Amino acid sequence: MLTVSNLSFYFGGRAIFEGANLQIKPKDKIGLIGLNGMGKSTLLRLIVGEYQPDAGSISKAGDCTIGFLNQDLLSYQTEDSILAVALQAFERENFLQKEIDKVLHEMEVNYKDELVEKLGHLQDEFTHLGGYGIQSKAEEILEGLGFKTEELHKPLKQFSGGWRMRVMLAKLLLQKPSLLLLDEPTNHLDLPSIQWVEKYIQNYENSVVVVSHDREFLDNVCGTTVEVSQAKLWSYPGNYSFYVEEKALRNEIQRGAYENQQAQIRQTERFIERFKAKATKARQVQSRVKALNRMELIDDVIDASAKVHFKFKFGVNPGRNVFSLENVSKSYGDKVILKNTTTAIERGDKIALIGANGKGKSTLLRIIAGTESVEGERKLGHNVNFSFYAQHQLESLHVDETLLDELKYADGGKTETELRSVLGCFLFNGEDVFKKIKVLSGGEKSRVALAKVLISEANFLLLDEPTNHLDMQSVNILIQALEQYEGTYVVVSHDRHFVSQVANKIWYIEDYEIKEYPGTYDEFEEWYEENRKSLASTPPAPSIETVTKKVEASAPIKTSLSSNAIKKLEREIAEVEAKITDLENKKVAFEAKLADPEIYKDPQVLQKTNNDYEALKVELQKANDLWEIKMMELEA
Structure with a gap:
């Protein structure tokens, strides 16, 4: 479908590609990977014709259409609604609809046979193209990407860059090009939206080439991995995990x-x-x-998974209780974020805060940092010294300083040799340390800001989306740093591989409360899925109205019962109440057991305990239903 042959492309005298080759076949799902600056986005721009190769060729089949999602689309603004922008994907259908409207308007004053015939042809083609279903398709994709139904008619310009990018992605998916080129599509998506896009691409009937640093995403959607390295394109016939194993052998x-x-x-x-x-x-x-x-020289191996060693030191050690919230509420006007929620963080907790955008994850980090006012009690523990990393803090870097001088602002009493060593861990080597901050890319600035946080001697870290703009090598370094960090942290991230490597507890916001799972992300995901299935298979508890109808539909109840009958009913109610008390005690015991981290070391025991717990909850609900029926009989 598309062939790259002996491609060479130079930028400022540097060879980005030199004799590179690639073949994209119909229905291929290709993950394009490589270090930042190696030419991944450049290759996509060469394919769409934005850049012209210096040598070689890129040829495509005559019927091949290309759709390209890139970060430049963040700046696109219009007064049109997001639904209208998405519907721009249907060019022919939109043209036909305008023609149909024009003919219908003309027929109101001039009813002629040729107009009737023209209208028939237009409507036949419109129907054949599925024109009457395009709005529902657009709504489905927009809502899958995280938009609420009531937001679909709001102007695009009212949304932030990340949300505008989702609209552009929706438009592209609706166009269904033969070849879909996606440059970092998950950068501005939350976890539910990432999972939705995964399923969409898995079922996409045409070819896809995706640039991403999200390992889990690449594993789930790609059947071929192409690495950009040493000005060449190296193909591996498998997903990212296969690439890692095969790359090690190569x-x-x-x-x-x-x-x-x-x-x-x-x-x-x-x-x-x-x-x-x-x-x-x-x-x-x-x-x-x-x-x-x-002699044709063989290149040395570039190891993208190098091991690094960080030396962390704290000015003071914190107490056991690092932070707590007591009956805290937070809202912005009518939008409620938290309501009477209570939680605590203990020394050594490595917490990942996950969930959909708009649930209040970043707000919660700011509440912990003390930069958001709340109702309720916020308490920082004894000797706790925290450092907060967020994307907006990149703007606070001193742009005219060198990297070395910028790290000195974090203090920590480190020597220049130690600071150079830290920068080396974050891939700034040799003369790089004397670069000015203002010449760095977004990803490089992120690495500098993270380095500042990690050398600050803070014993409690707050990290808001630290992997944004980082390539896989940089994410790997951050994972190693956090694994070696002996303090406490809360991290917000949608990168599932990263979260699975660094967290020993999972937080999520549900029903305006902070919920906690005391285990790793992989364990949480398994537990959450099983829990969701159990809830789906358990019939909902009957409402009082339902119970009332059941009682009324049963045998007629006497308005006057004998004293013996009343005593019997009271005895039955007492027995049910005793059973409810016993079941509630067992439920508390199960919850205590599930809160014990030891149980998560044995998956079989954990599975059996979860199953028994769910069965107990069903039995307890039945006992409560029976108690309500008996009480209503007694009242009657």
Whole structure:
């Protein structure tokens, strides 16, 4: 469908691509990966024709249509509603609708046979194209991407850049091009929307090339992984996890070949140096010189998963209780975020705060940091020294300072050698440390800001979307840093791989309360899915009205009962109440058991406990229903 042949492209004298090749076949799902600056977005722009190759070619089939989602679309604004913008995807259908309206208007004053015939043709084509269903399709995709029904008729310009990007994605998905090019589509999506896009791409009938640093997303949607490295395109016939394993094997082979070649080069150079002055060896020396010049050099392996070591030190150690909220409420006008919620953070907690956008995750971080006013009690623990990382803090970097001087603002008493070592961990090596902040990319600024937070000697960290704009190598470094960090932190992130590596507790906001799961993200996901299935299979508790109807529909109740009958009914009610008390005690015991971290070490025990707990809740609901019926009989 599309072929990249011997592609070369240079930027400022630097080879971005040199002799690169790639073939995209129908229905391919390709994940395009590589370090920042290697040329992933450049390749997409070359494919759509925004850039022209310096050599080689990009050829596509005549019927191949291309849709391109890129970060430039963030700046697009219009007074049109988001639904109207999404519907722009249906060019032919929109044209036909205007023509139909025009003909109908003309027929009001001039009813002619040719107009009737024209209208029939227009309506037939409109129906054939599915024109009457385009609005419902657009609404379905917009709502899948996180928009509420009542928001669909609001102007696009009222929404932030991230939400505008979702509208552009919706428009692109509705167009259904032969080849869909997605540059960081998950950057502005929350977890439910990411999962929705995953399912959509999995079922997408055409080809997709996606640039992403989200490992879980790539694993779930891609059947081929293409790495941009050393100005070439390297294909791996599998998802990202397959790529990691296969890359390790290729690296091992390449490293062996590189070392063997280097040894051969050193041996040849020693021979040349030793015998270059001997006339009797002149022919052999010349032969080896020519062999060296003809040799095709093997590149050394670039290790993108390098191990790093951080040395954290705290000025003071905090007490056991790091932070607490007691009966806290927060709202913005009619929008309620939290209502009478209570929670606590203890020393050593590594908490990931997850959930959909708009639930109040960033607001909660600001409440913890003390920059948001609340009703209720907010309490910071003894000797707690916190540091807060958020995207807007990139703006507070001193743009005219060098990286080295910027880290000195974080203090911590580190020497210049130690600061250079920290910057090295964040991929700033050699002369990079003397670059000015103002010349850095968004991802590089993020790495500097994170480095400042990590060397601040804070024993409590608040991290709001720290992986945004980071490539996979930088995310890997941040994971290693947090694994070695002995303090406490709360992190907001939609990157499931990152969360699964760094969190030992999961927080989520539900019914305006902070809910906690005492385990890892993978355990939480399994528990949440099982819990959701159980709730879906359990019939809802009957309302009082339903119970009343059941009683009224049963055998007629005497208006006057004998004293023996009343005593019997009271005895039955007492028995049910005793049973309810016993079941409620068991429920409390189960909840205590599920709150014990030890149970999560054995998945089988955890599964059985969860199943028993759900069965107990059903039994308790039935007992409560029976008690209500007996009480209504007694009252009657």
